[in-house]
Amino acid sequence: MGTTFHGPNPWPHITRAIRTRGPRLAAIAYLGLDAPDLLPLRANDVLIVNASKAAVRAHATSPAVLAHYLHKDVRVLSSPTLHAKVIATNRRAVIGSANASVNSTFADDAVIITDDPEILAQARKFINGIDEITEVDQIFIDNATREWAIGRAVPIPGVSGRVHDPETDFLPSSLTRIFVKHAVDYKPNPTEQHLIHKQQPQQSTTAGPVAKYQLQSLRLDKPSSITRGDIVIVVSADNEWIYPPAVVASEPLRIPRSGGAVLYFLRIRTDLHPISLTDSEKILTALGHPGSRLRTDHYVRSPILRTALLGLWNL
Template identity: 60%
Template sequence: MGTSFHGPNPWPHITRAIRTRGPRYAAVPFLGHLAPELLPLRSGDLLVVNASTAAVRAHATSPVVLSHYLSKGVRILSSSALHAKVIVTNQRAVIGSANASENSLFTHEAVIISDDPQVVADSRAFINNIDETTAVDQIFIENAEREWAIGRAVPIPGITGRTQVLDNDFLPTPTNRIFIRQDSERENHPHIRTTAVKKPSRKELSVDPTARYRLETLTIEKPRSIARGDVIIRISMDNELLLPPAVVISNQERIPLSPRQFHCFLLVCNDLVPLPVADVEKRLADVGHPSAQLRSNHYVRSPSLRAELLAVWSH
């Protein structure tokens, strides 16, 4: 592999690079609610974060995410002085600018990924030598939850706050490209497959009020068919539910060991719920679109139909 540079959207490369066996060591100051998907850690891993009172009150580090990692058996330490972003596996080191934050997906970030043994060893030593740390346990998290409730989100690009992709309720403006896609597990030659839709737990929504969005993966067999900024409206496998609109927020990356498949990230709003296809078809017919073709894969060419499709989730 050698040493490679990745930017301005390095998270697909980071996530892929750290999916290895053996313990991982991560020093990432700020954790948004998408951190478990961006930074998939497990039992035996070490995570150093900035979970200071200031960071938690600014909603830069989520207690919900800390609780998630702790439940997975990850050892967590907090350092208020941490600013570096370094992740190390047995074979690779990731060094760069990206926090494990949803808004890091929308800012220009850059990382270096290297398998140079000396770089890997030095990076691991750096993380192990971070001093003045506090162990994060359940009592620490309970205190952090109280601080979170006291504080407020501070708009720091790449850490917290709204960014350009989230304007106009997270959908791009104007929305020129909308695609209807069925869950293609049922197709013999799928063009697009999606991960299962996961709703946030009540605890997540009550403890972390900013957890309005989640990240999902879109797998594409025709790499030029989907682009950043496109809106995807998916249909459940049984053709009964229309899933809410999702925005493509990353470039396409080739899937390792699958040379003909690519994937990208979708941003999905937790506030929006699936709707019965029959109800949506009736509503569209009532406003002049009796043949919306919601049960087949296609690009929605009509500007008025695109507008009406998005409008059904505002009623």
């Protein structure tokens, strides 16, 4: 085949070029409603998109399309800084300007399609090296659907306006509700195992970047005022470790036949690590918070203490 140039309407050539056997890697920033026809992916493929709040609110990336690929068993990831359009199959690389959307089919876009082994290897390396990524699961899609309904209020990163800082996008804009909770040592019953399996993204052995954000379950023995969007800082049951702040990603799920226990799903950052509870108390005391009460479950009322707690992980 060699190397060929296609424009100003490259999508028929792209669609034809990627119909190959074996897993495919695609990093396409924005997905419109026409994406499944333009970019026909299947199980074991990896798709990285820009499904940030800004992109979804601007209707540049469709939550319905994310759900479509997820139901096809495609591993879907989101990177808030992605603007590239690169596809790598086992035989070809596609590099260009075309998003998978109807707007792209009317725009003057262009791509290079090549079977050059060196370029193909570089394309794969580029896609595997994309960082600041989040695994797209059903909870992610539910949140994205709400953002889509808000409308076109936020500029698209890399197209207009400034790029959002992914480090701060992890936390909600309002940090007034932070809770300290102790982990419960328990073995999930079959009902809980079903809930956890249903909400967690399916593990994939396909090559691709390592997700920076993952889901984790938290069981509480009785209902709580905690709700979606709150911050929870979990302390180990033996009071030895304090775990990094996690964002509540679900409403409480009542566990049948558990005596009133509820299950939450938390979104965590995998690059943040637990800290010794004793060391944390010493740091907070030095900052003027000798009564941080990290050994008891409570709602953190003090704005200054909330800031100090997040500062333990430089957040």
